[in-house]
Amino acid sequence: MEILVNLDVMMAKRKISGGELAEKIGITPANLSILKTGKAKAIRFSTLMALCHELECQPGDILEFRE
Amino acid sequence: MNWNKDKSIVLSQVCVAVFAVCLLALDIGCRRFAYWFAGTRAWDFKYADQLSAVILGGSVFAWVCLWKLWRLLVNIRRGKVFVAENVRHMRVISYCCLLAAVLCGVSCMFYLPFGFIAIAAGFMALIVRIVKNAFQQAIAMKDELDLTI
Numbered sequence: 001m002e003i004l005v006n007l008d009v010m011m012a013k014r015k016i017s018g019g020e021l022a023e024k025i026g027i028t029p030a031n032l033s034i035l036k037t038g039k040a041k042a043i044r045f046s047t048l049m050a051l052c053h054e055l056e057c058q059p060g061d062i063l064e065f066r067e
Numbered sequence: 068m069n070w071n072k073d074k075s076i077v078l079s080q081v082c083v084a085v086f087a088v089c090l091l092a093l094d095i096g097c098r099r100f101a102y103w104f105a106g107t108r109a110w111d112f113k114y115a116d117q118l119s120a121v122i123l124g125g126s127v128f129a130w131v132c133l134w135k136l137w138r139l140l141v142n143i144r145r146g147k148v149f150v151a152e153n154v155r156h157m158r159v160i161s162y163c164c165l166l167a168a169v170l171c172g173v174s175c176m177f178y179l180p181f182g183f184i185a186i187a188a189g190f191m192a193l194i195v196r197i198v199k200n201a202f203q204q205a206i207a208m209k210d211e212l213d214l215t216i
Binding site: 027031032034035039040041042043044047 | 210211214215216
């Protein structure tokens with residue numbers, strides 16, 4: 001049972017680089033990398049909101065629950 | 068004088084250094100002190116040897132404690148507060164206090180007031196252990212916070 005972060009898929013769909021996305025949502029590329037690689041233990045609503053805003057998607061497009 | 072966090076840490080380090088100097092003086096003059104003390108109490112001089120053995124034995128734990136306190140303060144000064152190394156330092160300090168309590172507890176068989184020192188050392192071990200537990204919890208919380216994006 002886990003939560004998968006499909007951020008790299010959405011970034012590829014929107015053709016946006018990690019550095020560019022990190023700058024637009026106001027987090028460091030290192031933190032974005034932690035998020036992308038699934039090492040993060042939690043995500044703030046503000047970060048999720050900024051990601052959804054920049055990637056023009058829903059939270060469910062970025063996060064996925066898997067048994 | 069403008070008091071701040073750094074000056075407070077420096078004061079703590081100075082206190083550790085002062086304790087180290089006092090402990091060194093006690094170690095050097097241990098035998099003389101024990102014989103003088105035995106003389107004031109009209110003890111057999113075999114008790115003076117036992118007293119100096121207890122002081123020297125206890126000073127080993129005290130040296131370890133002072134060294135670990137110094138390392139702890141160096142880490143805090145560098146901004147490394149909630150790190151696993153500090154928990155290890157506190158664990159060692161706690162065990163040293165406990166061992167000193169046991170030593171004093173055994174020694175109260177020939178000089179009863181050592182019992183009071185044993186109780187104080189045991190209580191100190193307990194306090195340091197609880198602070199160590201709090202640090203462990205704080206490290207876990209910090210890790211979680213660091214990985215919250």
